Amino acid sequence: MITNTDTTTDTTRETNTGTTTEETPGGGVRRLIVVVLGLTALVTVMLCAFALPSAKGAPHDVPVGVTGSQQVTRVLEQKLAGDAWDVRVYDGPEQLRSAIRDRDVAGGLAVAPGGVDVYTATAGGPSATGALTALSTQLAAQQHAEPTVHDLVPFTADDPRGAGLTAALLPMIFGGIFPAVILGRVFPGHRGLRARLAGVLAFAVVAGAAVAAFLQYGTGTLDGDYVVTAAGLALGMAALASVVIGLQALFGGVGLGIGGAVMMLLGNPLSGLATGPHWLPAGWALLGQLLPPGASGSLLRANGFFDGTGAARPALTLAAWVVAGIGLVVLADLRGRRRGAEDAEDAVAAPERAEAVAV
Numbered sequence: 001m002i003t004n005t006d007t008t009t010d011t012t013r014e015t016n017t018g019t020t021t022e023e024t025p026g027g028g029v030r031r032l033i034v035v036v037l038g039l040t041a042l043v044t045v046m047l048c049a050f051a052l053p054s055a056k057g058a059p060h061d062v063p064v065g066v067t068g069s070q071q072v073t074r075v076l077e078q079k080l081a082g083d084a085w086d087v088r089v090y091d092g093p094e095q096l097r098s099a100i101r102d103r104d105v106a107g108g109l110a111v112a113p114g115g116v117d118v119y120t121a122t123a124g125g126p127s128a129t130g131a132l133t134a135l136s137t138q139l140a141a142q143q144h145a146e147p148t149v150h151d152l153v154p155f156t157a158d159d160p161r162g163a164g165l166t167a168a169l170l171p172m173i174f175g176g177i178f179p180a181v182i183l184g185r186v187f188p189g190h191r192g193l194r195a196r197l198a199g200v201l202a203f204a205v206v207a208g209a210a211v212a213a214f215l216q217y218g219t220g221t222l223d224g225d226y227v228v229t230a231a232g233l234a235l236g237m238a239a240l241a242s243v244v245i246g247l248q249a250l251f252g253g254v255g256l257g258i259g260g261a262v263m264m265l266l267g268n269p270l271s272g273l274a275t276g277p278h279w280l281p282a283g284w285a286l287l288g289q290l291l292p293p294g295a296s297g298s299l300l301r302a303n304g305f306f307d308g309t310g311a312a313r314p315a316l317t318l319a320a321w322v323v324a325g326i327g328l329v330v331l332a333d334l335r336g337r338r339r340g341a342e343d344a345e346d347a348v349a350a351p352e353r354a355e356a357v358a359v
Contacts, residue, residue, distance in 0.1 A: 001045060009244050012030050046265045060086040060285065062128050062278040065108030065119075067097045072111045077352075080135075083240035093117065103310040104301075106278065107132040117147035121153035123305035125276025126162065153305055157222025165221055165300065168272045170231070173268060174297050176240020177260045179203045179249050184256075190336030193249055197329050208234030215304075222304035227302045232315070236296030239324070243292070244288035245330025267293030273301075289314070 063086045066076045073089045080087045088105055090096040092237035096108040100121050106128040110117040118136040120129040129151070136147040155162040179200045187195040212230035216222045222229055240263055247255030270280065270288030277285045277294070288294035295314040 008102065011076065042261075046261075048087060057274065058279070059128060059131050060278055060281055061086045062125075062131075063088060063105040064132060065090050065099050065105040066111070067092055067096050067108065068111035076109065076111070076139075084131075086345065093119075095153060097150075101306070101309070103306060106276070109136055109139065111139065113143075115143065116147045118147050118149045120151050122151050123153045123155050123162065125278060126300065127275040127279045151263040155305075155347060156220050156223050163219065164215050164219040165297075165304070168211060168221075168300065169271055169273050169293060169297055170269060172236055173263050173293055175203070175207050175211075175237045176244050176263060176292070179241050180245040180259070181258060182325040184246070184248055190333070190339075193329060193333055193336065194250070196245055197242070197326070200245050201238055204238035205240055206235045207237055208232075222300075224304045224307060228308060229300070232299040232303045232311070233296070233316045235322070236292060236299060239292040239296070239325070242322050242325025243328070244325075246325040249332035250328050263291070267291040270294060271297045273297035290317060292318060294322075 013094065061082060062084065062225070063111040064080070065088050066073050066080075067090045068076070077087050077089070077327045088099075088140055090099060093110045096105075096110060097119055098109060100107050100119055103121075103124065106125055107118070109132070110119065116136050116139050118133055120132060133149060136149070138212040140147040154160070155156070155165075156234065159165075180196075183192075183196040183199045186192075186197070209230045210220070212226060212233050215230065216224075216226055244259035244263065247259040249255075251258070267288070270284055271294040272278075272285060272288055273294075276300070277289055279285075280288060288297060299311055299314040299318065302308055302314065
């Protein structure tokens with residue numbers, strides 16, 4: 001006589017629909033501890049990202065040029081020694097001005113017997129400009145003179161405080177998250193994966209052109225070449241969107257949440273778009289510039305105010321993110337194809353197994 005035997009253990013139960021796993025008490029506790037510690041670490045990192053720009057906002061290795069007599073430059077080097085300034089000596093005011101326009105330094109001081117000339121680039125970092133101006137006031141007071149400020153790269157007359165530049169960051173970030181969410185619903189599953197990727201890349205081009213047009217012709221915030229600025233914005237949005245949609249395709253809702261959290265809660269406060277990256281501690285500033293929001297902001301600043309000077313590094317960073325995002329999508333596509341093939345094999349083999357059981 002043949003009998004059917006159901007074998008049940010504490011952890012595994014066989015059913016006619018497959019194998020289900022029941023959680024052991026010890027395993028549940030371990031998973032709970034891991035989740036709690038992971039969330040605590042995440043909140044701590046986010047707190048650092050948001051609090052550091054305010055609590056530790058100060059010059060950090062800001063490159064500044066000085067020129068004057070040998071005695072004066074030596075005194076300035078000693079006075080500015082420390083973690084705040086990276087002092088570089090130039091032969092004369094013309095060389096100093098060229099270095100500022102080439103973004104080798106954030107600003108500079110030209111000290112002469114008659115007074116102090118301050119050369120700044122407010123569009124490159126308003127916080128550094130403010131600190132350098134305050135420093136020049138102290139130096140000029142020692143000579144009983146007034147400093148003369150020359151802003152070589154200011155914000156535009158239509159937006160003298162650069163408010164539009166700072167406001168552009170959040171739309172760029174949302175432009176990377178929203179398309180992944182919406183396109184994921186419109187074109188769900190593995191079959192819609194290529195449509196989602198094509199959609200985010202097309203969106204990046206169109207949205208980049210629209211945002212550049214608004215900032216340049218609507219608010220007058222930018223004063224660079226429109227086509228180059230629009231291309232830079234498109235690259236930034238493509239970097240954000242492709243990575244988020246790749247994470248979503250590979251890991252589902254968890255990937256979407258991780259991608260959105262990193263871009264919004266880390267990339268946003270560490271971008272340095274409002275102050276300039278030198279206003280953050282060195283390690284956090286570097287991390288911010290390696291993330292798409294910070295690289296996008298730096299590329300926008302370079303194209304919008306400095307005729308593309310300094311654009312190579314953020315552009316390459318964003319291109320690497322685009323490649324990484326497409327790579328994630330390709331991995332998800334390969335995994336989906338493999339699963340589809342396995343499902344097809346199971347469908348073919350199912351009738352044969354049924355016949356064998358019947359016999």
